[in-house]
Amino acid sequence: MAGRRRPATTATAPRIGAAAALGYLAGTLPSADIASRLASGGATDLRLVGSTNPGAANAIKQLGPRWGYGVLAADVAKGAAGSIGGRLLAGSAGAHVGGTAAVVGHCFPVWTGFRGGKGVAASAGQCLATFPAYTPIDLTVAAVTASSRRWKQRAFAATAVASAVWVLAGLVWWRRDWPNGWGPSPGPGLPLAAAASSAVILCKFAGAARRSVGSAAAPSSTSTEPGCP
Numbered sequence: 001m002a003g004r005r006r007p008a009t010t011a012t013a014p015r016i017g018a019a020a021a022l023g024y025l026a027g028t029l030p031s032a033d034i035a036s037r038l039a040s041g042g043a044t045d046l047r048l049v050g051s052t053n054p055g056a057a058n059a060i061k062q063l064g065p066r067w068g069y070g071v072l073a074a075d076v077a078k079g080a081a082g083s084i085g086g087r088l089l090a091g092s093a094g095a096h097v098g099g100t101a102a103v104v105g106h107c108f109p110v111w112t113g114f115r116g117g118k119g120v121a122a123s124a125g126q127c128l129a130t131f132p133a134y135t136p137i138d139l140t141v142a143a144v145t146a147s148s149r150r151w152k153q154r155a156f157a158a159t160a161v162a163s164a165v166w167v168l169a170g171l172v173w174w175r176r177d178w179p180n181g182w183g184p185s186p187g188p189g190l191p192l193a194a195a196a197s198s199a200v201i202l203c204k205f206a207g208a209a210r211r212s213v214g215s216a217a218a219p220s221s222t223s224t225e226p227g228c229p
Contacts, residue, residue: 022101159205
């Protein structure tokens with residue numbers, strides 16, 4: 001059938017584990033920290049200024065657009081690399097596991113006490129590598145929510161909507177067996193990986209919202225929590 005591709009590699013348990021490990025390690029690459037050191041000579045720590053999130057949006061505000069968009073590109077690449085590496089190791093299942101693991105690694109990197117970014121850019125890379133057919137829809141949803149002041153003020157709600165659309169699209173593509181470009185053939189891994197990555201991202205957004213409320217009540221406090229409530 002058009003759009004179907006034969007898996008290149010058998011998804012054995014050791015290979016799946018290797019895909020998860022590789023994806024996680026790719027996700028932990030400290031792109032924002034590297035950019036901060038290069039841009040400010042180490043004077044700026046994105047975990048202590050602005051939104052305190054070591055991600056592209058905070059980097060754009062604190063380091064400037066050039067560095068911020070560089071962080072964005074690197075974070076997208078991490079998600080894609082985890083998916084591609086996972087696919088080479090364990091086929092379609094490995095692609096989904098590796099992509100989700102990259103999101104986890106980006107959000108909870110062991111090297112920085114599990115204090116990472118929110119995972120949105122990494123998940124975009126995961127989507128680009130494993131669900132290219134959905135990428136234009138994903139970009140459209142992101143553009144609509146980013147351009148609306150109402151949605152920008154409700155970051156958690158906007159992320160929840162985008163996540164639900166991603167999971168629903170994965171389910172539809174799987175059940176209808178629609179073509180998926182250069183990505184793996186649609187299967188149950190598509191919505192499952194979308195749901196798993198979305199859960200991690202929403203966990204981070206919920207934690208950020210909770211800390212924001214806490215900071216408003218006690219402005220002098222600085223949170224060092226990893227992320228989820």
